[in-house]
Amino acid sequence: MNNVAVIGLGIMGLPMAINLVKAGHNVVGFNRSSARIDELVAAGGRGAASIPDAVRDANVVITMLPDSPDVEDVVSGPDGVFAHTPAGAYWIDASTIRPDVAVRLAGAARDAGLKPVDAPVSGGEAGAIEGTLSIMVGGEFADVEAIRGVLDAMGSTVVHVGPAGSGQTVKAANQLIVAGTIQLVAEALVFLEAHSVDTEASVKVLAGGLAGNRILDRKAAGMVARTFEPGFRVDLHHKDLGIVTAAARAAGVAIPLGSMVAQLMGTLRAEGHGSLDHSALLLLVEQMSGRSHA
Incomplete structure (x- = not known):
């Protein structure tokens, strides 16, 4: 105790x-x-x-x-x-x-x-x-x-x-992977909806194959339903991606996809969505695609 x-x-x-x-x-x-x-x-x-x-x-x-x-x-x-x-x-x-x-x-x-x-x-x-x-x-x-x-x-x-600081370095890598995965899941869902495919069935089969990931397991249903109650806020992930990009620059490591997702997260925040769950990246994909969810 x-x-x-x-x-x-x-x-x-x-x-x-x-x-x-x-x-x-x-x-x-x-x-x-x-x-x-x-x-x-x-x-x-x-x-x-x-x-x-x-x-x-x-x-x-x-x-x-x-x-x-x-x-x-x-x-x-x-x-x-x-x-x-x-x-x-x-x-x-x-x-x-x-x-x-x-x-x-x-x-x-x-x-x-x-x-x-x-x-x-x-x-x-x-x-x-x-x-x-x-x-x-x-x-x-x-x-x-x-x-x-x-x-x-x-x-x-x-x-x-x-040693000290290593946990934070690994967490930065974690946030890089999570943000990139959310973005790809968001793009996939908007893509599926544009083709009028059953998204629930699609998520089930995707989650069972090589595309399976925790974002599909935990976030996809809320993304499809457009419910973005914050489990982890856009504001915080924006902050974390700032940590990632600065640390990558300091180490001389290229993160082209990570840098793009950092820009997208920052844009989502700038549009007033900072208090939403980070899975709200889907809203930005919809906007860039000229689509709105009925």
């Missing part, structure tokens, strides 16, 4: 925290919106009034926040995680941030007496609720093994991929 503080109870953070409660850990959560804290309390966790209040007795602190600046704001400064978490505790950053920022913050955490692990996740809201997330873990091997029970409560695929 661990005393776990979870900072950030959003679409992903709250169900992850609830699964930690179910696994038997003492969980305290902090979030800017008190309604999310109330949901954690209803599930058996505790709420905190501030970051110092949340982390003061923790031996594991998890941050699950939207972007690099958010993580820096929460962990740094006199009221931050690093200043108030007991020495020797583990800091798990499950956010998706820039790999270089992850490396820098890991150094700052060690200076504060903490043991840092970057552990971004993939699987969306459904994976967070089901506890089946894929977790890409960067950090010292011994630290990762020490908190494996915590990670296993949130994900079904937990893999140590290297």
Whole structure:
């Protein structure tokens, strides 16, 4: 049993925290919106009034926040995680941030007496609720093994991929693949509809062959129905693709298809769809095709 503080109870953070409660850990959560804290309390966790209040007795602190600046704001400064978490505790950053920022913050955490692990996740809201997330873990091997029970409560695929920052690098690759796959599924669905083919039947047979993928399994039905309730928002995937393109440029790696999808995601966001699920890339395919869904 661990005393776990979870900072950030959003679409992903709250169900992850609830699964930690179910696994038997003492969980305290902090979030800017008190309604999310109330949901954690209803599930058996505790709420905190501030970051110092949340982390003061923790031996594991998890941050699950939207972007690099958010993580820096929460962990740094006199009221931050690093200043108030007991020495020797583990800091798990499950956010998706820039790999270089992850490396820098890991150094700052060690200076504060903490043991840092970057552990971004993939699987969306459904994976967070089901506890089946894929977790890409960067950090010292011994630290990762020490908190494996915590990670296993949130994900079904937990893999140590290297030193600090490695988890974020793998997550960037993940977001590249996911965005490209969503775009291709969107193009395929609009193509099928243009030919008046039964899309439900088509998805079933495509999912059973070499074209099968998790986007077809989890997203295609909503795309066909044009329901884009956010499991993962366009705004966030746009941010992630910015991380990918910058990291690829820094490494001298060409990502022509990834760069195109990054532009499409940015366009979708610029048209006011940032709060929709990233599968709303289908709307852009329709628009470029001169089609509207009846």
